[in-house]
Structure formats: structure tokens, C-alpha cells
Amino acid sequence: MKNKLILWILSLLGFAAASTSCEDAGGMCAYGTPYATFSLKGKVTDQAGKPIPGISVRVMDDAEKLTDEQGLFAFENAHLYYFLDKSFTGTVEFRDIDGAQNGCYAPESVEVTFVQNPLGKPAGGWFEGDYIGPDMRVKLTETDPEPIPTDPEEPEEE
Secondary structure, eight states, rough: HHHHHHHHHHHHHHHHHHHOOOTTSSSSOOOOOOOOEEEEEEEEEEETBBBBTTTEEEEEETTEOOTTTTTTEEEEEEEESOOOOOOEEEEEEEOSSSBBBBBBOOOEEEEEEEEETSSOOOOBBTTTEEEEEEEEEEEEBBOOOOOOOOOOOOOOOO
């Protein structure tokens, strides 16, 4: 009888522990993905300094935004899922995705160094910290629009 009582108590304790979430218990879960946040802003213009709207700005294949009417873009507290150090280098890609609507521009890739933000949220748990990049100024080169493909005329059969 004593063994059954002990088994019953242990099974209740085990069930209670399994049904309590990590957040409810005030602890940290043992699963997850390390992540960090980053901020980056800038302006995209043509070679003459005229702002270019509608340019896709992609950071390390994780976050993407379009430039506004003034050619501006901004990433605020965007997430990255990487193990990081006090600084890291990432690729920022600029692509014209609207066709000839705002002119045609060659794609550009820029390597950017992000540094840990001393004023940001401190790292802890799975959170690797808050990083900031430089204020970017990018000038894209205008290109000729790609020709519209046409079907070659096929000879008529007689």
C-alpha cells in the first residue's frame, strides 16, 4: 500500500511539472533558437542623387523592405537567427524589382559591419543582443531596360 501511495504522488508531481509552461514557472525553456535584433537605415539614389522608390533592400536573406518615395528604408528591431559576436558582417542587397516603372537599375550588394548596440537590450538566454549598422547611402547605376521577349515568326505551312 505504501509503494502505491508513493507511485501515485510521484506520478502527480510528474504530470504537474509536464503541464506547466516555462514562462508560467518563471524559467527559461530548454529549446529554441538563438536570435538577435538589428537596426539599419539608409537612402538609395541614382548617380545624380535623385531618390529611387520601390527598391528592394534585403539584409542577409532574413529581412526585406522597399524604399519609400524619398528612397529611404529602415529596419527597426528586425530579427536575425544566428550565433553572433560583438560585431558581424552581413550582406545588404539592393534590387530593382518594379521593372521600368521608376527607371531600371543594376543590382548592388554591399558588405556591412553591424556592432552591438550599447544602448540596446542586453543579451540573455537565447537572445544574443541588439546590433546596429551604419547609416547607408547607396547610389545605383541606371541600366537599359531588358527587351521584351517576342516569339519568332513561324513560317506558315501550306
